[in-house]
Amino acid sequence: MFLLDNASRAYDWGSASDIPRFLGQQPDGGPLAEVWMGTHPLGQSTVTRDGDAPVALSDVSGPLPFMLKILAADRPLSLQVHPNMALARAGFAAEEAEGVPLDAPERTYKDASHKPEMAYALTTFDTLVGFRPTAEILRVLHGIDTPLARGLAAELHEAPGFRGIVQLVERLLTVGVGDGEVAAVVEACRELADAGIDVKRAYATAVEVAEFFPDDIGVVISLTLNRLTLQPGEAAFLGAGIIHAHLRGMCLEIMAASDNVLRAGLTTKPLDPVGLVQCLEEGMSRLARVTPEPFGFSTDVFRPGVDEFALAVSQCSKAEPDGTLLPPAPHRIVVCTGGEVELVSSTDQHLKLARGDSVYAGPDDGDIRVLGTGEVAQAYTPDPDLPVGRLVDLVAPFTPR
Template identity: 75%
Template sequence: MLRLDNASRAYDWGSTADIPRFMGLEPGETPVAEIWMGTHPLGPSTIQGPDRTMSLDEVAGELPFMFKILAADRPLSLQVHPSEAMAQAGFAAEEAAGVPLESPTRTYKDPHHKPEMAYALTTFDTLVGFRPTAEILRVLNGIDTPFAQSLAEDLHAAPGFPGIVRLVERLLTEPVDPGDIARVVACCRTLVDQGIDVKRAYVTATEIAEHYPDDIGVIISLALNRLTLQPGEAAFLGTGIIHAHLRGMCLEVMAASDNVLRAGLTTKALDPEGLVKCLDRGMSRLARVAPEPFGFSTDVFSPDVREFALAVSQCSRAEPEGTLLPTARQRIVVCTGGEVELVNESGERLKLGRGDAVYAGPDDGEVRVVGTGEVAQAYTPTAETVAGELIDLVPPYSERQLKRRRRGRGPSGR
């Protein structure tokens, strides 16, 4: 087992306090947005070797997953992660064009797709996936401005997922008067003050506008589902799913990629055409991940992707021999609370406090955690791993309702 030293990212949306406190440090003036744990070339973890500091990939090879601690004080960029085919093509094109890997204008940092999962450490708010057409229309019809009504007319004429994508394309590619955005926000604020909202769409727009008042992402947010995760809950974001985290602290586990196509709510380079292309290939599905139990003390969040799963274990004196972690050839374990010891199959022991991270490889065999606290393990699931159930925000229609919808009568038949 190897203790990890991990890279941090000081993005402007990060928190000056949350991650430092989590790591047992004093808050500073610089926002800390992310801690990266893994072997990604843009920020590999390191270990202390016998005579030098080594990159984790020198010991572990290239891990297929990346593990992060994320803390947001304000909204992240409106973004989508590409499919594997898009990532491979985009990376090859930028390599051929000679765009430096560290260039701020570069989109594809590697040739990999990036499905990911967020596990809430605090109350965590995010926007993920599109609302149903009818719900977007209810949102827009409640906003009494010419701009909002023109968007509603467009969507009413071309409903469904393709129509929503075309609406987003219009917003991203056609010039929009900042005054139109301001008038929409003002109307949303008035509605919220009157106690009127449609599944938190209006309050979300006003909150985002406090940070990005003239950004078209404020308008696009009206079409997105707002999801609040409580500590211990998780959500899966597949490739092609539009999203924007709003605030809170979470663990993220993902395929080992840093490919992000952005279209708003950021000072970084935008790729609206790439984002729309990605949406055409993606699904507007949002899913929580329902955990499966492993033993008495562990919840396994496995969204049925080949690269990663997450196991969260609470250990206590009730298990004096320790809590057995799910089997994995390679794993990264981070302590999220308390003080614990990891014990491998050879009896090697390593103490961890909150924020400490460890890599355990094939030679470590079974790993147990002893003490009173909590650890989270990111790993590549095996064939025996039970995939967690994905739960849609919108309940599935019954067959009778589907037949009515196919006839154009709507769910109620009216």
């Protein structure tokens, strides 16, 4: 087993305090948005072997198919979508042929992989994820008495269902709207929310997002998206092709080892609205909470049914005096998310972890048990023969008319 030294990202939407506190460090006053754990070439972890100089984790583990992040947001992330495998491969090959540097700001496809992901809440975590049903969007729009909202409602009446929603979003992103139209929608939403009128938090969300992006068309698009709040210990799965924008909170985010993101608003980063719409046109993946499956006495396994990853969360205590056995896997990343624990491998290696510490364990480490009082989360590639967690739809499936 090897302790990890991980890369971090200081994006402007990050929290100045949440991740430093989680890692037991002093904040430096700037935002800290993400900590990456894995072997992605744009930010892979390092390990130290036998007192030698640090080496890339991939030198020890080989390339891992999954990546684990600690994510902490104080304000909304970009309106974004991740590509499926076919689009990722084609997009990566095209940008490689054009000679776009991998670290260039305008680069969209950083690798040739799709990016399904799952968020496991460490604090109350708010996100916008997936389109609302047509009828719900129409209820939202008909409550807003502005020319833009009335026009959008008329368009959706003419072309309801998923394809109609995508066409509406495409027009907003590519054609745009007139000066002051976003502000008028926001003011109408504020008046409705102040009067205690809302449709599943749509108006309150638009006002909240507009505090940071007052004239961004993403504020209007937010009205079409489901708002989901995860409590600590809950998880949600975002398949490729799901439009989303995290709002605030801290989570563990586990995903296929990819950094492919197509953005269309709520950000200062380069946008690719055409690419985002292309991903949506490929279809809509399932949007769901993930119901965990038990493993042993103290562990919940969140497995959404993709090949690359699962997340096992273990509540360790004196109820298991011999230690909590973690699910077996040839490669795993284990992070302590609370308390103080000790990992013990089959080779009798012992590593003590406090909250925020992370470890890579490989095939030679065998079974791993956890002693102490605390919580650990293990990212790993699951055995394909083991049960998949039940996915609970947040909304009814789309049935285009």
